[in-house]
Amino acid sequence: MPKATFRFYEELNDFLPNHRRKTDFEATFKGKRSIKDMIEALGVPHTEIDLILVNGNSVDFNYILQDEDRVSVYPVFESLNITNVTRLRKLPLRRNKFVADINLGDIVKYMRVLGLDLYYHPLFSTREIIEISKRENRIILTKSRKLLKFKEVSHGIFIRPGTTTEQIRRIIDCLDIKDNINPFSRCLGCNTLLNIVPKEKILDRIPPKTKEFCDEYFQCPSCDKIYWKGTHFIHMKKVVRQILDHPES
Numbered sequence: 001m002p003k004a005t006f007r008f009y010e011e012l013n014d015f016l017p018n019h020r021r022k023t024d025f026e027a028t029f030k031g032k033r034s035i036k037d038m039i040e041a042l043g044v045p046h047t048e049i050d051l052i053l054v055n056g057n058s059v060d061f062n063y064i065l066q067d068e069d070r071v072s073v074y075p076v077f078e079s080l081n082i083t084n085v086t087r088l089r090k091l092p093l094r095r096n097k098f099v100a101d102i103n104l105g106d107i108v109k110y111m112r113v114l115g116l117d118l119y120y121h122p123l124f125s126t127r128e129i130i131e132i133s134k135r136e137n138r139i140i141l142t143k144s145r146k147l148l149k150f151k152e153v154s155h156g157i158f159i160r161p162g163t164t165t166e167q168i169r170r171i172i173d174c175l176d177i178k179d180n181i182n183p184f185s186r187c188l189g190c191n192t193l194l195n196i197v198p199k200e201k202i203l204d205r206i207p208p209k210t211k212e213f214c215d216e217y218f219q220c221p222s223c224d225k226i227y228w229k230g231t232h233f234i235h236m237k238k239v240v241r242q243i244l245d246h247p248e249s
């Protein structure tokens, strides 16, 4: 009979009998068997699962098991340690909204430049951050391991030391959210999506020199801030390219 080797990680082991916990084990199967079926037959509910790797590649629940497959099954990540980046790279998209801990100013700015949805206030308390994360299904970004150890925190990313570019790149890579990026679509001040605004409507708010060279303007419907592609924009564009193109690696 065909057989596959399984390994379950973290709290998924709670669903297994003792001799199968935290160790590789073999299981045989008959005919065409989807991986979802097989995993549930082994006792683990599929709702608990965030990532399945077969022979090192991420698969979905419909994958049909093959003889000699090596299957690794991961739970909804608790605090996704960035050192595991390569393993979780193909993580299916579940959440792509964030709330940032205090002291992450630069990360906040450039994640918003990329158009990623990131909630932040420099005076947020730990309690507020956790509550927002729970209420709005946001992934917590933090440099504090302590914050990620709170029982109610289900989705958090520990920000390791590095340049802002490296740190954001790690977040994007490990959540596989490159497709969610839409640079210069969001207000850097308040995170709201920007609208295009006709030049004539805001003439009195544009510096005279800018008026001469720029015809495209954006307005934040929430805080009213006006954006255009000026000198600031050129610098930010450079950083965006650094983050997305990996020129240093």
Ligand SMILES: [Zn+2]
Residues within 6 Å of the ligand: 187, 188, 189, 190, 191, 192, 220, 221, 222, 223, 224, 225
């Ligand atoms: Zn705004």
